Amino acid sequence: MAALAGGRVxxxxxGIVGASIAYNLSIRGYRDVTVIERNLVGEGATARATGGIRHQFSARVNIELVQRSMPFWTEFEERTGSRLQFRRHGYLFLISDPAVFGTFRANAELQKSLGVQVxxxxxxxxxxxxxxxxxxDLVGATYTPGDGSAxxxxxxxxxxxxxxxxxxNVHQQSHFIGLRTDRYGAVQAVQTSDGIVEAEQVIIAAGPQSRTVGRQCGVDIPVFPHSRQxxxxxxxxxxxxxxxxxxxMATGAYVHPEANGATAVIGGNDRDVPSSEVAQVDWSRVSGLAEALSNRFPVLENLEIVRGWAGLREMTPDDHAIVGPVDAVPGLWVAAGFSGHGFMQSPAVGEALAQWLLDGSPDLDLDPLRLERFGGRTAAALETAVF
Incomplete structure (x- = not known):
């Protein structure tokens, strides 16, 4: 693919992925970039994410994306000029099923081979x-002490x-309406509620709304929003x-002690909820969550919940992101469907997309994440380290 010589992006x-792409293009000196956000920036799915950053995945590409991202999280203020507290508290997965433990042991060996401390x-x-x-009742656990959250x-x-x-340029409360293409089907401009913006490259980084935006562009992007509380x-x-x-891992329930050392964020046991564009707390699931947590963590037996919230998690059929150009529409790109991993992987994804656009290819193999894999072009194994 030819490098981008000029023209508006x-x-x-x-959200977090779109913001990272804009940032990475800007630090490469590319100025002609516009971000279109239908709400206020950071108010969508990103605002309701819990901020975990971990290396424990089964797919090489997911491990490498976090590895590439980790230096950015530890040097965020130095690189952006803004403060960010990155807290290294580690990630611990508890496993009671021998088959699942076998999978996690194999995952750990792959992670070790790539230099992860697990x-x-x-x-x-x-x-x-x-x-x-x-x-x-546990058969084992896997632990990455260097992982954390922000x-x-x-x-x-x-x-x-x-x-x-x-x-x-960042346009907030501006709705995407449609894509304009030339007679060859290549991107020419985008129509928004604020008017027409000329463009030679358009990147769909709309999180849970990416399938809707894709349809407006004449492309099916298999990203399905699911409420997560x-x-x-x-x-x-x-x-x-x-x-x-x-x-x-037996229930998917998790506990995340907060920095103050007294309270915690808890969740899980809702991975099976149907796809929906409405994020809402399902209080009927709280008793099951409390039971799962108190069974595994007796100290949580009498826990008191003081606040609940829900956001949309953008899932794909194989729990991998969709990243790269869209073959059917020249100039159209996708960076969506991160299946709960967008925040932690955003530094590397933004850097890779900037390289792809400006240099013609990224220095990390993202071919397994191309949209065309769903049409049989390539096959991605299901990511197993998802809860």
Whole structure:
């Protein structure tokens, strides 16, 4: 693919992925970039993400995207000029099914081969990482002590503050209406509620709304929004902020002790909800979540929930993102469907898209994430480390 010599780039979506792409283009000196956001930037799915950053995946491309992203998270202020607290608390996956443990052991070997610091724990050593966990039915666990979390809202603000300083235009509360193409079917402009914006390259980074935007462009992008909920607990004396974000793979329930060392964010057990564009808390699932958590974490037996919220998670059929140019429409690109991993992978995705646009190819193999894999062009194995 030829490198981009000139012409406007329009990014549809001002969430974490769109913001990263704009930032990475801007620091490469490319000024003719416009971000179109239907709400205020950072108010969509990004605002309701819990901010986890982890290396524990089964697919090489997902591991490598986080590896490429990690230096950015640790150097965020130095690179963007905005503050961001990256908290290294680790990720711990608890496994009671021997078959699942076999998969996670294989995943860990792949992660180790790529340089990830990951530990395979027997049940007796789990309490040394997170005291008080019930371990009698566990067959093992996997633990990455260097993983952590950060604030998605702060990250979006930092990305876009730097991008704007470098000349990026950001149009908020501006709705995408349609794509204009030339007689050869190539991108020519986008129509928005604020008017026409000329463009030679258009990137769909609209998160849960990407399939709708794709249809407006005449392309089917298999991204399906699913409501995902989380809750904040009242203070729990047995928790502290250095404990890892811990997932019980048998139920999908997780507990994420917060930095204050007393409260926690909890969630999970809702991966099977039907696709919907409406994010809402389903309080009928709270009792099942509480039961799953108290069974695995006895210290949470009498937990009190003080707040609940829900957001939309953009899922694909194989739990992998869709990234790259759209063969059917010259000049149209996609960066969507991250299946809950968009925040943590956004630095590497933004950098790769900037390289692809400006240099003709990225220095990381993203071919497994191309849209055309769903038409049989390539096949992506299902990502197994999803909860």
């Amino acid at each position: 329009v990014i549809i979506g001002g 530990e395979i724990l027997d049940p007796a050593h789990v309490s040394g990482v997170f005291p008080g966990i019930r371990t009698d 604030s998605p809202a702060d990250a979006v603000a930092g990305y876009l503050r730097a991008a704007r300083a470098n000349g990026t 989380a809750f904040t607990t009242a203070p729990i004396e047995a928790l502290n902020g250095s404990m890892p974000l811990t997932v019980d």
